[in-house]
Amino acid sequence: MSASQKRQNILLEIYDYLxxxxxxxxxxxxxxxxxxxxxxxxxxxxxWSNVEKAISNLRAAGCLSLKKITQLSETQIAKLIxxxxxxxIKARRLKATAQxxxxxxxxxxxxYNLQLPNNLRDKLLAVYGIGRETADxxxxxxxNQPVFVxxxxxxxxxxxxxxxxxxxxDYESIRxxxxxxxxxxxxLFNEYHALLVRLGKTYCRPRPxxxxxxxxxxxxxxxxxxxx
DNA sequence: GACCAGGCACATC
DNA sequence: GATGTGCATGGT
Numbered sequence: 497m498s499a500s501q502k503r504q505n506i507l508l509e510i511y512d513y514l515x516x517x518x519x520x521x522x523x524x525x526x527x528x529x530x531x532x533x534x535x536x537x538x539x540x541x542x543x544w545s546n547v548e549k550a551i552s553n554l555r556a557a558g559c560l561s562l563k564k565i566t567q568l569s570e571t572q573i574a575k576l577i578x579x580x581x582x583x584x585i586k587a588r589r590l591k592a593t594a595q596x597x598x599x600x601x602x603x604x605x606x607x608y609n610l611q612l613p614n615n616l617r618d619k620l621l622a623v624y625g626i627g628r629e630t631a632d633x634x635x636x637x638x639x640n641q642p643v644f645v646x647x648x649x650x651x652x653x654x655x656x657x658x659x660x661x662x663x664x665x666d667y668e669s670i671r672x673x674x675x676x677x678x679x680x681x682x683x684l685f686n687e688y689h690a691l692l693v694r695l696g697k698t699y700c701r702p703r704p705x706x707x708x709x710x711x712x713x714x715x716x717x718x719x720x721x722x723x724x
Numbered sequence: 725g726a727c728c729a730g731g732c733a734c735a736t737c
Numbered sequence: 738g739a740t741g742t743g744c745a746t747g748g749t
Contacts, residue, residue: 523730540731546747547730581729581746589732627732647730693730701728 503677510711511684514691517710521690524637526551529606530562532638533597536630537590538580549579562603565594589625596623612639628667636689640682644674645689649696656700657711 497505525544526532531551538547553576554560565573573587580586597603600619605612613619616639620631628646635641646667654660654670678684699709 536730539729541729541744542731542746543729543748545729549747579746582731582744583746585732585744625732629731633730645730649730689730697730 500677503673507674507677511688511691513711514695515687518691518694521687521694523686523690524633526637529603529638530597531560533562533593533634534560534565534590536633536637537593537625538577538586540582540586540589540630542581546579546581550577553577553579562594562597565590566598586625592624593626596620596626606639612641616641617643628671632671636682636685642675642680642682642685644671644678644685646670646674647689647693649693649700650674650689652696652700653692 524532524535526535534554535547535551538550551560557576559565559568559573559576568576568591570584570587570591573590574583577583577586577590596619602612602616604610617631617635620626620634621628626634632643632645635643636645651665651667651670654665654673655662660670660673674685674688678688695709695711699711
């Protein structure tokens with residue numbers, strides 16, 4: 497068995513185990529593509545429960561749509577998304593994001609079942625307020641593209657369990673690691689990321705509760721040294 | 725009261 | 738390219 501196949505087996509073993517412990521996570525918790533995009537911006541460095549409050553404000557005001565958001569002032573948006581924190585900066589980011597989707601008509605590709613432009617990730621990254629994680633969250637959860645989302649939990653998980661050399665644990669390396677060692681299945685990527693977040697919230701905080709982590713019962717480590 | 729949360733842009737070195 | 742900083746509410 498090649499080293500690559502071994503890595504793939506371990507990643508799938510971890511996935512199966514997490515799924516058996518936590519079950520399906522039901523991501524993304526949004527009704528529509530537009531709501532997912534809006535939530536992806538609002539959840540930056542912010543607890544999801546606060547995002548829910550902001551989304552419910554937007555919905556109550558009839559503003560839970562990208563077109564509507566382009567028509568509001570940043571001040572108006574900021575008032576609605578107040579509970580999500582960083583409301584001034586996020587108002588600007590949300591408006592820039594909404595303007596991108598409205599002017600590019602990307603949602604029409606979905607509506608008419610067309611193939612998305614293959615440089616969509618680069619286009620998203622060029623939008624003010626959309627970085628790697630937000631772009632990839634949108635691609636995976638809103639547009640069902642097989643992109644593996646990396647976040648703080650994923651990075652922490654990789655470090656603590658020694659999945660990567662510490663020299664190559666930047667965002668793109670971690671993304672490439674998962675994408676190249678897993679079957680390119682949207683539903684797998686969807687559930688895997690959500691399960692890592694679930695695991696991280698429970699056992700892998702910055703002040704970790706690693707002793708109780710269910711993964712301790714298994715030995716998945718690819719590299720002998722897991723970093724704290 | 726401190727710490728943390730499903731980041732990002734920008735300044736500075 | 739690496740590292741530091743501002744952004745801000747609400748839950749634990």
